[in-house]
Amino acid sequence: MTVLFWDIDGTLLTTGRAGMFAWNDSVKEVTGQDFDLRTQVRIAGMTDYQIAARTFDVVGVRPEGDLLERMVRRYEELLPASLPLRVGGVLPNVREILERLRSRPDVRSYLLTGNTRGGARAKLAHYNLTEFFPDGAFAEDAGDRSSIARRALELAKRAAPVAEERLFVIGDTPHDIECANAISARTIAVATGGYTLDELQAHQPWRAFAELPPVEDFVALIDGHPRPGPGDPAHSTSA
Numbered sequence: 001m002t003v004l005f006w007d008i009d010g011t012l013l014t015t016g017r018a019g020m021f022a023w024n025d026s027v028k029e030v031t032g033q034d035f036d037l038r039t040q041v042r043i044a045g046m047t048d049y050q051i052a053a054r055t056f057d058v059v060g061v062r063p064e065g066d067l068l069e070r071m072v073r074r075y076e077e078l079l080p081a082s083l084p085l086r087v088g089g090v091l092p093n094v095r096e097i098l099e100r101l102r103s104r105p106d107v108r109s110y111l112l113t114g115n116t117r118g119g120a121r122a123k124l125a126h127y128n129l130t131e132f133f134p135d136g137a138f139a140e141d142a143g144d145r146s147s148i149a150r151r152a153l154e155l156a157k158r159a160a161p162v163a164e165e166r167l168f169v170i171g172d173t174p175h176d177i178e179c180a181n182a183i184s185a186r187t188i189a190v191a192t193g194g195y196t197l198d199e200l201q202a203h204q205p206w207r208a209f210a211e212l213p214p215v216e217d218f219v220a221l222i223d224g225h226p227r228p229g230p231g232d233p234a235h236s237t238s239a
C-alpha cells in the first residue's frame, strides 16, 4: 500500500488567505481586540491551535479557561462565509493527480493538516475536493505537526500495512518536512505556498518542486520509477 499524506494550504489549494477574515472576526469577538492575521503572524506551516496561541500573545490576552477553544470554534463557524471573499483555487496538477489516484486501489490519500477538522472541511468543500479525502489527521490541540503526523500514520496503519518507502508527505513548508521526518516518511515539497524552492531545499526534503509535477510524473515518482527529462519543468533535488 502506498500512502500519501496531504497538507492543505499551499499544497492542495490556496484560499487567497480568505481565512484571515474569519480569524480576525473571531479574535475580535472572543478577545475584544482588533487583530490583523496578515500582518501580525507568519502562519505558513503553523497549526490552527499554534496560530491561536500566538494570536493571544500578540493581542496581549491570556487564553484562560476555554477562550482559545472558543476562538478556534468561532473561526470554524465563520470560515465558510469568509472563503468566497478572496479568489483562491486548487493548485496546479492537484485535481488531475487526485482523480488518477482514485482508480488505484493500492494508493490511499489522507489529509495531514494543521487545520482543524472543521476548517479543513470548509476549505475542501469550497474547492470541491471533499470526495478525495474520506479521512485524515487534524489539529486537535496545542501539539505540533509531528503529533498530527503520528496520528495520521496510526490511521493509515489501521487500514492496511504501510512500508516506510511507500509513505509520503506532500507539503509546502519546512514544518511539513519536519513532521514527515518524525514518521520516517518521504517529503514531496512544493513551493506553491509560503516558502521558496531554495528555502524548502535547505531542509532536505526527499524531493522538491516549484509546483506539483504533472500527473504522469507524479505517479512515476511515487511508484519508484521517476522520469526525469530535459523537458521536465519540475525542478527536483538530487536523489
Ligand SMILES: [Mg+2]
Pocket (backbone or CB within 6 Å): 007, 008, 009, 010, 011, 044, 045, 171, 172, 173, 193
Ligand atoms: Mg501548507
